[in-house]
Amino acid sequence: MSNAPIVHFEAASTLAVVVSSNEPLLFLSRDQKVIAASTSFCRTFEIDPATIPDRTLASLGNGEWAMPKLASLLQATASGSARIEAYEIDLQRPNRKTRQLIVNAQILDDGDTARIRLLLAITDVTDARAEAKLKDDLIREKAILMQEVQHRVANSLQITASVLMQSARQIQSEEARGHLHNAHHRVMSIAAVQRQLSMSSAGNVELHTYFTQLCESLGASMIADDDRLSISVNVDDSVVEADVSVSLGLIVTELVINALKHAFPGQQIGTIVIDYCSTGSDWTLSVADDGIGIPTGSLAPKSGLGTGIVEALARNLESEIQVSDANPGTAVIIRYRGNARRQT
Amino acid sequence: MFNGKAVILVVEDSALIRMSAVDLVLSAGYEALEARDADEAIRILEARADIDLVFTDVQMSGTIDGIKLAHYIRDRWPPVKLIVASGQAIIEDSTLPTGSRFFAKPYEDHAIADAIARMLSSP
Numbered sequence: 048m049s050n051a052p053i054v055h056f057e058a059a060s061t062l063a064v065v066v067s068s069n070e071p072l073l074f075l076s077r078d079q080k081v082i083a084a085s086t087s088f089c090r091t092f093e094i095d096p097a098t099i100p101d102r103t104l105a106s107l108g109n110g111e112w113a114m115p116k117l118a119s120l121l122q123a124t125a126s127g128s129a130r131i132e133a134y135e136i137d138l139q140r141p142n143r144k145t146r147q148l149i150v151n152a153q154i155l156d157d158g159d160t161a162r163i164r165l166l167l168a169i170t171d172v173t174d175a176r177a178e179a180k181l182k183d184d185l186i187r188e189k190a191i192l193m194q195e196v197q198h199r200v201a202n203s204l205q206i207t208a209s210v211l212m213q214s215a216r217q218i219q220s221e222e223a224r225g226h227l228h229n230a231h232h233r234v235m236s237i238a239a240v241q242r243q244l245s246m247s248s249a250g251n252v253e254l255h256t257y258f259t260q261l262c263e264s265l266g267a268s269m270i271a272d273d274d275r276l277s278i279s280v281n282v283d284d285s286v287v288e289a290d291v292s293v294s295l296g297l298i299v300t301e302l303v304i305n306a307l308k309h310a311f312p313g314q315q316i317g318t319i320v321i322d323y324c325s326t327g328s329d330w331t332l333s334v335a336d337d338g339i340g341i342p343t344g345s346l347a348p349k350s351g352l353g354t355g356i357v358e359a360l361a362r363n364l365e366s367e368i369q370v371s372d373a374n375p376g377t378a379v380i381i382r383y384r385g386n387a388r389r390q391t
Numbered sequence: 392m393f394n395g396k397a398v399i400l401v402v403e404d405s406a407l408i409r410m411s412a413v414d415l416v417l418s419a420g421y422e423a424l425e426a427r428d429a430d431e432a433i434r435i436l437e438a439r440a441d442i443d444l445v446f447t448d449v450q451m452s453g454t455i456d457g458i459k460l461a462h463y464i465r466d467r468w469p470p471v472k473l474i475v476a477s478g479q480a481i482i483e484d485s486t487l488p489t490g491s492r493f494f495a496k497p498y499e500d501h502a503i504a505d506a507i508a509r510m511l512s513s514p
Binding site for chain 1: 408410416478479496497499502
């Protein structure tokens with residue numbers, strides 16, 4: 048269509064390649080006359096192919112391509128003193144939004160060194176840029192929302208924890224105070240998961256860090272004399288889903304509270320060991336103390352809320368609870384056997 | 392801290408958390424003052440010269456947040472000790488004035504009481 052010969056004839060194949068280029072492409076003479084334009088160029092920039100022959104780049108369309116910067120860059124390219132590589136320019140047209148373009152220009156290398164001609168490839172990146180910006184904005188917005196939600200959760204937990212502690216300080220009954228403290232420990236146990244989650248991106252919780260934090264906090268608030276009682280955490284590098292970690296954390300909280308309260312009466316020295324290990328989908332959690340052991344005659348200690356919580360959560364995790372005499376002391380072992388379950 | 396009880400200013404915009412924090416301070420044996428945002432805290436600090444420690448939240452309504460408040464206090468009333476608590480789990484220590492303590496919310500009451508006692512006993 049636009050194979051207007053100026054002085055010389057261009058090879059038909061060259062013109063055909065230019066016209067059929069998928070990327071908007073202009074084939075220009077040294078003095079920036081349009082020898083050929085790709086169909087994609089005409090379509091993208093709304094230029095009637097019939098108007099192209101004998102036009103200069105500057106007079107295409109309504110003159111919107113008459114950009115001094117582009118002209119000087121093309122001139123420099125033609126003289127071999129510069130190369131336009133991924134140069135960004137804005138295309139401005141009346142009643143149209145400005146388009147962001149990336150242009151690449153080079154001398155056509157067809158062996159004819161006497162006659163310089165240029166290939167100018169133009170990519171319209173406006174939409175891609177807008178999309179990328181939208182995506183960035185969404186990601187940023189999501190991060191801000193997440194932070195806001197985490198902040199709200201932390202504040203709500205703080206209100207709950209603070210009110211429980213204030214009630215505990217004001218109440219006269221020793222027993223009722225104990226219950227309020229237990230409720231406070233449960234809230235803090237869930238808060239520790241929340242804190243872990245806010246620092247992980249995938250919604251997974253590293254049990255070692257979580258249990259360590261949990262036991263430090265339980266010890267700090269429940270153990271008056273560090274030389275007498277201690278809690279040690281022996282956990283492999285297991286990582287579990289948030290829901291599972293909440294259940295495991297509450298189980299540990301209940302069992303540790305129970306051991307601190309009942310296993311070491313008087314001035315007895317003692318240790319509580321939390322052990323967790325997993326192989327494949329199987330896992331074993333144990334909380335053992337070296338205290339006085341289970342009082343004879345009552346294999347199942349008086350079921351309180353704590354026992355109820357442990358049983359309900361263990362059932363929910365499809366695991367089995369085993370309470371045994373650790374001689375000295377008591378060991379509560381909670382096991383999940385995924386494979387065994389499937390066979391039965 | 393010339394005549395007995397140390398004075399602690401609690402800055403927190405949540406009414407319930409503020410109430411409990413004041414109770415925590417009182418039951419630990421200190422005198423408690425309260426402000427609901429940084430602007431009110433600064434007015435109180437300007438009015439009284441006997442405040443030993445400020446225990447502040449970070450995200451609050453008002454013209455400045457708790458971190459800016461902490462820096463402002465350190466700059467204007469250097470001897471005042473600072474404890475900062477926030478629902479944001481990680482706040483870089485470098486964003487806080489040196490010597491101040493940070494606690495993520497929900498904090499343990501005894502941890503705050505310990506920190507107050509320790510900071511007030513150091514020069």
